[in-house]
Amino acid sequence: MKMIGILGGMSVASTQIYYRELARLTRDRLGGLHSPELLIRSVDFDRIAKLQAASDWVTAGQVLNAEARALERGGAQLLLLATNTMHKVADQIVEGIEMPLLHIADATADIIASRGLQRPGLMATAFTMEQSFYIDRLKAKDLIPLVPNAEDRAETHRIIYEELCRDVIKDDSRTIFETIAKRLVARGCDCLILGCTEIGMLLSQENVSVPVFDTTLIHCEAALSAALT
Numbered sequence: 001m002k003m004i005g006i007l008g009g010m011s012v013a014s015t016q017i018y019y020r021e022l023a024r025l026t027r028d029r030l031g032g033l034h035s036p037e038l039l040i041r042s043v044d045f046d047r048i049a050k051l052q053a054a055s056d057w058v059t060a061g062q063v064l065n066a067e068a069r070a071l072e073r074g075g076a077q078l079l080l081l082a083t084n085t086m087h088k089v090a091d092q093i094v095e096g097i098e099m100p101l102l103h104i105a106d107a108t109a110d111i112i113a114s115r116g117l118q119r120p121g122l123m124a125t126a127f128t129m130e131q132s133f134y135i136d137r138l139k140a141k142d143l144i145p146l147v148p149n150a151e152d153r154a155e156t157h158r159i160i161y162e163e164l165c166r167d168v169i170k171d172d173s174r175t176i177f178e179t180i181a182k183r184l185v186a187r188g189c190d191c192l193i194l195g196c197t198e199i200g201m202l203l204s205q206e207n208v209s210v211p212v213f214d215t216t217l218i219h220c221e222a223a224l225s226a227a228l229t
Contacts, residue, residue, distance in 0.1 A: 003077050004036060011197075014082055057088060061092030077227075085124070107222040121146050121192045191213060199214075
C-alpha cells in the first residue's frame with residue numbers, strides 16, 4: 001500500500017472525515033486489522049482563510065507547497081488536498097514534488113460521467129462556485145455544471161465558514177441547504193455535487209431528491225484505489 005499524504009486542516013472538521021473514511025474503506029476492502037498508511041499535515045486554517053479573503057492566492061499556494069514538500073520528505077507517495085477550494089492553487093502546490101496529486105474535481109467528474117449524468121448542481125464555497133478553476137475541470141469531462149443564484153451562493157458560503165468549519169450543525173441551516181438543492185433541481189440539474197468537504201455534514205442522499213456526489217467520500221475512495229495499485 002502506498003503511503004497517502006493528506007494536506008488538511010482546511011477545515012479540521014473535514015480532515016477528520018478523511019481520516020475516518022479512509023480507515024473505514026481500508027477495513028472494508030482488506031478486512032482483518034488493516035488500516036491505511038497515512039501522513040497528515042493539518043495547517044492552521046485561520047491563516048489560509050485570511051489569505052483567501054485577501055485574494056492572496058500566491059502566498060497561500062506557497063504555504064501549501066511547503067507543506068506538500070514536507071509530506072513527500074516524510075515518505076508520502078500520493079497527495080490528497082483535503083479541501084475543494086484550495087485546488088485553486090493545485091499547480092503551485094505540486095511544484096517541485098514528484099508524488100502525484102489526486103485532484104478532487106477530476107475524481108468527482110469521472111464518477112458522475114460514469115453514471116450517465118451530465119448536469120450537476122454545485123454547492124460549495126463562493127470561491128469554488130464563482131471562479132473557473134473547479135468548474136472548468138467539470139466542463140473538461142463534458143459536464144454542464146449549474147451553480148445557485150447569487151443570494152444562495154452567499155448563504156451557502158456563510159454557513160460553510162461560520163458554522164460547518166467550526167463543527168456547528170444547525171437544523172435551520174440544513175433546511176436552507178435542502179431548499180437551495182431543491183432550487184437547483186428545479187432548474188434542471190440531474191445530480192448534486194457537495195463541492196465543499198464540509199457540506200456532507202448537512203446534505204446526503206437522504207435529504208436530496210437527485211443523486212448526490214459527496215466529494216470527500218469520492219476523494220477517499222479514489223485515493224485508496226490509487227494507494228493499492
